[in-house]
Amino acid sequence: MIHEKAVVTENRRLAEGVFSTVFRTEAARISKAGQFVMVGTGSDSRLLKRPISISGADPLSGELRLVYRTVGYGTTELSLSKEGDAFDILGPAGNGFPVEKASGKKNILLVAGGIGAPPLLYLLRELKKTGAGGDCITAVLGYRGEKYGLFLKDEFEKEAKVIISSDDGSVGVQGTVMDAIREKVTEADLIFACGPLGMLKAVKGYASEKGIPAYISLEEKMACGVGACLGCVVKTAAEDPHSHVNNARICTEGPVFEASEVMI
Amino acid sequence: MSVDLSVDIAGVSFKNPVMDASGTFGSGMEYSEFVDLNKLGAVVTKGVSDSPWEGNQTPRIAETPSGMMNAIGLQNPGIDVFIERDLRFLEGFDTNVIVNVCGHTEEEYLKVVERLADQKSVRMLEINVSCPNVKTGGIAFGTDARMLEHITSEIKKKAAQPVIMKLSPNVTNIAEMGRAAESGGADAISLINTLMAMKIDIHKRDFAIANKTGGLSGPAIRPVAVRMVYEVSHAVKVPVIGMGGITNGEDAIEFMMAGASAIAVGMYNFHDPGAMLKVIKGIEDFCEKTGVRAVRELTGCVG
Structure with missing residues (x-):
């Protein structure tokens, strides 16, 4: 997983409240479809990173694209970003689609x-x-x-x-x-x-x-994004091999699950 | 000039005074990609109970101004899996392992303490009598001074390792709680656990987290934590480990000046996975710049 300041290379509005932001980041070189990145805010009072799914990555150019809806402070800040702005990025996280x-x-x-x-x-x-x-x-x-x-x-x-x-x-x-x-x-x-x-x-x-x-x-509120805090679990049909209870971490065992495995 | 960062807590030597706050770092495994665990004073594990605990419903967390609330409910795989997987993993590193112990009843605490007695790699036990998110046990022991003294003494009878009692800030008189833990035989005291809090999502007309209440942590609680570390460290003779919203070396120094012998970084690990290494560097830099030869000299230097 990469943790670095990633620089915005493009940001545009796609629809009402929906934006496409492209970053230059090493995370683009190792990401898979279905994974996500944790994006930090620039605020001293908004300390948790926001999990946002990756909508495309080019391992050659190192560009990683996020398309998201503005729902709160973090996504709104991201939607207002300009080329050259830097955001703290942690990822790619999660398992991805099989x-x-x-x-x-x-x-x-x-x-x-x-x-x-x-x-x-x-x-x-x-x-x-x-x-x-x-x-x-x-x-x-x-x-x-x-x-x-x-x-x-x-x-x-x-x-x-x-x-x-x-x-x-x-x-x-x-x-x-x-x-x-x-x-x-x-x-x-x-x-x-x-x-x-x-x-x-x-x-x-x-x-x-x-x-x-x-x-x-699946999605859930996350704090760490790396499987440590156990904030983002989903109930599972069978005992999860990591947690040893019927809970899997969406950030680590997920976010992609075979539908019958999770009790949604 | 090289700064001596080592500290001693209840006869256990730490290479530096920095560790994680239980629950914010798993058992180190998840963060070992970002932090060289060998560089930490200690790794404090997530709370472990006698049997596996499912924890609370989701949502379990919510962001708050300069902090967050959580109500994980001490989900953990139980002591057997913990020893075979997490403890064995931590044995590969040159750092002190402190195991955080939780339970619903006195018997449950004692079972875990006894189970850990022959685990030589466990250097200290931290007893979680202060989790605000578990309905029975837990915080009940941490908010009644007589119960706290009682459970401390029962644990001390069984424990093979020095015992740290972790105090809840959700009390009227924190110094009294510190004295109760000391009277019960605690070898050290850590504080503060999270502050009971609530957040309502006004758009959903519902609680932000499923448990309704949760524990508040992060820089928002730091001044409360510093005050409580000061009060407890002046009320007891045993060493105090301070925590609550530490983000950098200066915050850590503040806790030490208030009376802490060591400190823990909690919620800020989520903000910056490398936070603890920066805190260690920050402490060293502060000491170098201000001519402090040994960081332990700073403990309680104010008041």
């Missing part, structure tokens, strides 16, 4: 609710690189509505078949990503998902009903 599970699969489904899309874009590009899934990757992206901005949609469309859902029905299927899946998706043999807890519960239910393996990325 890209190897895609080998031999014919119909891979990526399910993203709102700001769950960024890590799946990184995953999509990694899957394309390995050749796994080939041309049979479908991405289902859920948005609030067209007027709030369809962030990352264009980038997904370059690499996968995209199905959209929107809360207000202004674009794609009206409703949730699950409504879009039930209406438009006929086959899937592997699911990767990231989004709000309610959506992940629905994906878990769908995967279980259809007998499809599903890997879901």
